[in-house]
Amino acid sequence: MAKEITKRDENYSKWYNEIIQRAELAEHSAVRGCMVIKPTGFAVWEAMKAELDRMFKETGHVNAYFPLFIPKSFLSKEAEHVEGFATECAVVTHHRLMVDPNGKGMVVDPSARLEEELIVRPTSETIIWNTYKDWITSYRDLPLLINQWANVVRWELRTRMFLRTAEFLWQEGHTAHATQEEAEDEAKMILDIYAKFAEEYMAMPVVKGVKTANERFAGALETYTIEALMQDGKALQSGTSHFLGQNFAKAFEVKYMTKENKEEYVWATSWGVSTRLMGGLIMTHSDDAGLVLPPKLAPTQVVIIPIPKPNEEIDAVAFKIMADLKAKGVSVKYDQDTTKRPGFKFAEHEMKGIPVRLGIGKRDLEKGVVEVARRDTKEKSSQPVEGIEDYIVNLLDEIQKNLFNRALAYRTAHTTEVDTWDEFKSVLEEKGGFISAHWDGTTETELKIKELTKASIRCIALDRKEEKGKCVLTGNPSEGRVLFAKAY
Amino acid sequence: MAKEITKRDENYSKWYNEIIQRAELAEHSAVRGCMVIKPTGFAVWEAMKAELDRMFKETGHVNAYFPLFIPKSFLSKEAEHVEGFATECAVVTHHRLMVDPNGKGMVVDPSARLEEELIVRPTSETIIWNTYKDWITSYRDLPLLINQWANVVRWELRTRMFLRTAEFLWQEGHTAHATQEEAEDEAKMILDIYAKFAEEYMAMPVVKGVKTANERFAGALETYTIEALMQDGKALQSGTSHFLGQNFAKAFEVKYMTKENKEEYVWATSWGVSTRLMGGLIMTHSDDAGLVLPPKLAPTQVVIIPIPKPNEEIDAVAFKIMADLKAKGVSVKYDQDTTKRPGFKFAEHEMKGIPVRLGIGKRDLEKGVVEVARRDTKEKSSQPVEGIEDYIVNLLDEIQKNLFNRALAYRTAHTTEVDTWDEFKSVLEEKGGFISAHWDGTTETELKIKELTKASIRCIALDRKEEKGKCVLTGNPSEGRVLFAKAY
Numbered sequence: 001m002a003k004e005i006t007k008r009d010e011n012y013s014k015w016y017n018e019i020i021q022r023a024e025l026a027e028h029s030a031v032r033g034c035m036v037i038k039p040t041g042f043a044v045w046e047a048m049k050a051e052l053d054r055m056f057k058e059t060g061h062v063n064a065y066f067p068l069f070i071p072k073s074f075l076s077k078e079a080e081h082v083e084g085f086a087t088e089c090a091v092v093t094h095h096r097l098m099v100d101p102n103g104k105g106m107v108v109d110p111s112a113r114l115e116e117e118l119i120v121r122p123t124s125e126t127i128i129w130n131t132y133k134d135w136i137t138s139y140r141d142l143p144l145l146i147n148q149w150a151n152v153v154r155w156e157l158r159t160r161m162f163l164r165t166a167e168f169l170w171q172e173g174h175t176a177h178a179t180q181e182e183a184e185d186e187a188k189m190i191l192d193i194y195a196k197f198a199e200e201y202m203a204m205p206v207v208k209g210v211k212t213a214n215e216r217f218a219g220a221l222e223t224y225t226i227e228a229l230m231q232d233g234k235a236l237q238s239g240t241s242h243f244l245g246q247n248f249a250k251a252f253e254v255k256y257m258t259k260e261n262k263e264e265y266v267w268a269t270s271w272g273v274s275t276r277l278m279g280g281l282i283m284t285h286s287d288d289a290g291l292v293l294p295p296k297l298a299p300t301q302v303v304i305i306p307i308p309k310p311n312e313e314i315d316a317v318a319f320k321i322m323a324d325l326k327a328k329g330v331s332v333k334y335d336q337d338t339t340k341r342p343g344f345k346f347a348e349h350e351m352k353g354i355p356v357r358l359g360i361g362k363r364d365l366e367k368g369v370v371e372v373a374r375r376d377t378k379e380k381s382s383q384p385v386e387g388i389e390d391y392i393v394n395l396l397d398e399i400q401k402n403l404f405n406r407a408l409a410y411r412t413a414h415t416t417e418v419d420t421w422d423e424f425k426s427v428l429e430e431k432g433g434f435i436s437a438h439w440d441g442t443t444e445t446e447l448k449i450k451e452l453t454k455a456s457i458r459c460i461a462l463d464r465k466e467e468k469g470k471c472v473l474t475g476n477p478s479e480g481r482v483l484f485a486k487a488y
Numbered sequence: 489m490a491k492e493i494t495k496r497d498e499n500y501s502k503w504y505n506e507i508i509q510r511a512e513l514a515e516h517s518a519v520r521g522c523m524v525i526k527p528t529g530f531a532v533w534e535a536m537k538a539e540l541d542r543m544f545k546e547t548g549h550v551n552a553y554f555p556l557f558i559p560k561s562f563l564s565k566e567a568e569h570v571e572g573f574a575t576e577c578a579v580v581t582h583h584r585l586m587v588d589p590n591g592k593g594m595v596v597d598p599s600a601r602l603e604e605e606l607i608v609r610p611t612s613e614t615i616i617w618n619t620y621k622d623w624i625t626s627y628r629d630l631p632l633l634i635n636q637w638a639n640v641v642r643w644e645l646r647t648r649m650f651l652r653t654a655e656f657l658w659q660e661g662h663t664a665h666a667t668q669e670e671a672e673d674e675a676k677m678i679l680d681i682y683a684k685f686a687e688e689y690m691a692m693p694v695v696k697g698v699k700t701a702n703e704r705f706a707g708a709l710e711t712y713t714i715e716a717l718m719q720d721g722k723a724l725q726s727g728t729s730h731f732l733g734q735n736f737a738k739a740f741e742v743k744y745m746t747k748e749n750k751e752e753y754v755w756a757t758s759w760g761v762s763t764r765l766m767g768g769l770i771m772t773h774s775d776d777a778g779l780v781l782p783p784k785l786a787p788t789q790v791v792i793i794p795i796p797k798p799n800e801e802i803d804a805v806a807f808k809i810m811a812d813l814k815a816k817g818v819s820v821k822y823d824q825d826t827t828k829r830p831g832f833k834f835a836e837h838e839m840k841g842i843p844v845r846l847g848i849g850k851r852d853l854e855k856g857v858v859e860v861a862r863r864d865t866k867e868k869s870s871q872p873v874e875g876i877e878d879y880i881v882n883l884l885d886e887i888q889k890n891l892f893n894r895a896l897a898y899r900t901a902h903t904t905e906v907d908t909w910d911e912f913k914s915v916l917e918e919k920g921g922f923i924s925a926h927w928d929g930t931t932e933t934e935l936k937i938k939e940l941t942k943a944s945i946r947c948i949a950l951d952r953k954e955e956k957g958k959c960v961l962t963g964n965p966s967e968g969r970v971l972f973a974k975a976y
Contacts, residue, residue, distance in 0.1 A: 027619075027622075029554070029555045029615070030562070030618055030619075031555045031557045031558070034557060036552070036554050036619055039552045039634065042550075042551050042552045042553055043550065043551070062527035063527065063530050064524070064525055064527045065524070065530055065657065066517070066524050067517045067519045067524065067655055068639055068641065069519045069578075069655070071518060071519060072596075073593070075585075076593045076594045086584065086587075087585070088583070088584070089583065089584060090580045090582075090583055091582040091583065091584075092578045092608065093579065093582065093596065094577075094578075095577065096574065096576070096577060097563075097574040097575070097577050097607075108579050108581065108605055118519065118578070120556070120608070127517070127519070131515075131518075131524055134515075150639075151638075151639065153556065155584065167555055167556050167557070169553065
């Protein structure tokens with residue numbers, strides 16, 4: 001039997017890395033800060049992509065593709081934007097290698113220096129708004145609702161698989177609108193899509209909220225966010241949607257003619273989720289036996305294991321069940337490997353997070369039953385072969401719900417209202433999770449709290465109740481509670 | 489009415505660019521050599537991707553993702569490989585910008601120089617084989633059948649939309665096998681997939697063949713290719729599949745333990761098709777009225793136009809037809825724009841290559857008919873509203889076949905067997921197309937012919953007939969005919 005992994009309460013961060021390794025989701029590459037997403041991990045990302053893409057298209061968005069490179073001068077056109085990204089840019093300066101005249105392999109050809117350096121896109125607002133300038137002239141060209149699936153690079157010094165890597169995969173939506181209201185509505189509508197996807201597909205409960213000025217995207221007037229809570233009590237910003245006002249339209253001179261023949265600047269949004277969601281998925285559900293995947297995103301939903309090994313009779317039942325499951329849209333694999341024993345296979349498929357395991361043994365078959373084990377609760381039961389496909393379809397649905405409810409219960413138990421500074425500190429250290437507390441609305445206090453405790457304001461929840469109070473640190477008047485947490 | 493485009497026989501290259509512009513497929517970006525793929529063009533690429541991805545998965549391949557960056561030293565490990573790509577590498581040398589101390593915006597921070605330069609991948613053999621080193625230890629790990637959808641960069645000096653751009657999108661398969669035979673079979677099987685995709689989906693006939701030593705991929709022992717013929721008589725290399733032997737396994741020390749416990753180097757293939765296929769698709773079918781798309785890859789297969797404009801009665805029929813078509817898996821749009829006249833719309837949808845146009849007018853409806861126009865032949869006919877959805881499903885199928893047959897007829901008419909050098913030159917100049925001629929098998933003669941005529945050997949067709957002869961240039965003995973053409 002393979003070695004067990006580190007337990008969550010021993011070392012959460014080590015546990016996370018071991019899950020990724022043992023479930024074969026990803027690994028570090030030879031390039032600092034960049035990862036290799038392995039086939040098992042990529043299949044989950046593909047499932048996420050497919051669903052998100054469907055949701056974007058359903059709401060009128062179309063996909064396009066813009067260049068990987070951004071001229072340095074473009075990045076500088078929106079002042080806050082460049083400030084936000086300048087320190088983490090991968091810069092292309094040359095376009096050719098040559099044989100080292102000193103005979104030591106290949107070197108950069110100094111004569112092939114670019115006139116203007118190119119930045120590998122950290123995000124594409126600038127190159128896209130420079131393009132929109134030519135696409136938008138009249139109100140008839142609006143709204144422009146475009147999304148792009150792409151790789152981006154942010155040169156992070158401290159990286160963490162899926163959560164923070166130098167290169168990552170994401171989608172970035174960039175929309176242009178005639179009015180402020182329409183752009184704001186778009187930013188909020190996308191937030192709703194993100195929340196729906198997180199909760200219904202990832203089974204990951206999220207708080208929808210708005211960021212404080214200090215935590216806004218570089219160049220945005222308002223940043224909406226979905227925030228999730230991981231099992232170690234730390235928050236994960238899981239997707240953001242930005243109302244950009246007219247900042248980029250002004251930086252790139254994008255104007256349109258209104259119906260009334262007046263020239264106006266265009267209103268903008270941008271929004272994105274990334275492979276970071278993979279980290280959230282892993283940390284929300286997995287346990288000390290390995291990865292746990294919600295059925296809706298599991299590339300393989302059911303694995304069938306012959307006990308102790310395949311034979312004609314077991315094969316016949318297995319193939320019949322597979323065909324019936326496939327007909328119902330369930331993805332299923334039959335593990336016919338004869339070099340591994342069932343116990344080893346059980347542990348292996350548990351590690352990989354396959355939602356349902358079916359064991360088919362000779363003695364069970366005599367009774368007309370098979371063994372069904374669910375990954376989320378690890379419960380096992382005997383179920384009649386007859387009608388097993390319907391039982392499994394229901395079970396997958398139940399597992400999906402159970403994972404969400406379990407995560408929601410965890411979050412509810414780990415969201416604490418506090419009213420004093422001492423309580424704030426002790427809850428943060430002893431219990432973790434979200435702390436709902438009053439804040440005086442100043443960046444100064446926000447930064448002070450972060451400096452003292454490492455907790456940041458994750459968001460001002462969109463559905464927070466009306467309640468005035470006193471700031472937990474300064475005692476100054478507060479307009480309402482905000483959510484604090486330590487975060488990834 | 490919008491301006492007509494340049495005709496093919498006036499200026500083929502201008503015609504091509506105008507189609508791309510007017511059908512809104514793509515445009516040049518602000519970054520030299522990089523294009524923006526616009527929503528209409530990207531939707532076609534998505535349709536191509538979806539089908540190819542399905543074909544790869546059906547044959548046991550899985551997707552993964554490897555880093556965008558390749559350490560310079562990796563590229564140098566396979567000698568021929570680096571030689572092939574060194575002169576067109578985008579090189580990342582720094583990882584930070586800073587405010588110009590002289591106050592002129594942002595400059596590269598000289599203190600953020602990378603220890604080792606990173607190359608933006610021109611292709612991923614090296615980074616992938618460096619990874620496979622850790623994934624392969626035993627025959628049980630083989631075959632490894634991995635594909636990646638990615639962007640790559642080759643710093644081309646002369647670029648052409650879709651056909652040759654500095655950045656392009658592609659898939660690259662990289663497989664590892666225990667034996668030479670298995671790797672060779674894989675390379676050929678992929679060639680079959682490419683050919684099937686080109687012919688059945690793109691309706692673009694291709695010749696399957698093998699490249700001469702001179703035209704091989706840098707680092708391959710054998711390069712298989714599909715070659716198509718464009719309407720200007722030039723060939724387009726449309727997809728290649730490489731048998732790499734043990735070159736990369738040796739460069740990156742990738743060995744495996746055989747069943748007999750012997751250590752052996754692994755055998756490799758790599759293969760790819762790219763957004764270049766979009767160029768082939770456009771040039772194979774389009775005409776002087778604009779883009780022509782084969783129904784299987786057309787994002788919108790049918791457009792319905794109310795004549796002269798929408799009203800209650802027309803709308804009712806249109807919505808009924810739309811619902812019936814959608815139920816049969818046909819994608820359809822109803823053009824309800826009241827600001828444009830039918831004639832303008834006809835020209836517009838023709839330009840965009842929508843395979844079938846339905847015109848619904850009051851007078852026609854009184855007779856229970858609608859007007860059906862097919863884009864490929866421009867034929868129009870009146871068809872009963874009753875059962876129109878079945879008529880259209882058949883028509884789409886017929887258009888798909890007709891496009892293929894038309895392109896095949898063109899290729900047949902433009903493939904000429906020649907036996908003398910004078911004939912070679914005159915056919916090449918006056919008629920163009922593929923020239924089937926004897927060649928003495930030497931790189932010297934191949935290069936001489938290219939120098940004299942700009943025609944290259946496109947491939948040695950896999951199904952060429954057995955026929956010895958004399959080289960069309962040197963008169964030396966030849967083992968068989970090969971296909972020459974000028975090429976993109």
